[in-house]
């Protein structure tokens with residue numbers, strides 16, 4: 001299954017990727033990253049279809065899609 005990885009050092013927790021995912025696979029973490037933001041994360045295993053909408057919309061280039 002495809003999956004995403006979020007670079008927590010880059011992510012600013014803006015939530016744009018949460019809204020962009022057509023499968024609603026992404027949520028914002030409830031714990032701080034090392035840089036002081038609430039980073040995005042994959043909510044459910046086997047949810048991602050690899051469409052890359054989240055990676056395209058992310059202004060901080062924080063998401064990598066693995067197919």
Ligand code: SF4
Nearest residue numbers: 021048049051052054
């Ligand atoms: S690649 Fe597509 S399906 Fe997967 S998390 Fe990103 S927007 Fe959602």
Ligand code: SF4
Nearest residue numbers: 011012014015017058
């Ligand atoms: S769009 Fe990018 S910066 Fe914004 S929450 Fe998602 S991964 Fe983080």
